[in-house]
Amino acid sequence: MNLKDKVLEIMRKTFEMDEVSTDASQKNCENWDSLHHLMLASELEDAFDIDLEPEEIAEMTDFSKVVAMLESKM
Numbered sequence: 001m002n003l004k005d006k007v008l009e010i011m012r013k014t015f016e017m018d019e020v021s022t023d024a025s026q027k028n029c030e031n032w033d034s035l036h037h038l039m040l041a042s043e044l045e046d047a048f049d050i051d052l053e054p055e056e057i058a059e060m061t062d063f064s065k066v067v068a069m070l071e072s073k074m
Helices: 003-015 034-048 054-059 063-073
Strands: none
Touching: 003 034, 003 063, 034 054, 034 063, 054 063
């Protein structure tokens, strides 16, 4: 499973949605609220064995930014 597919899977589970697309963002994903944002950060840290700084978590406002952040950490 590639990075993007794994991120989409984690987002689907975290946001409790049947489908999440690569254009998902805080603006167009109704389940992407502040609580789910923190849950997403925690799930990503566990899945990829990384530590995210608060500033990095705050910058992850859409799918592409999440992927870019993970790529910079790996």
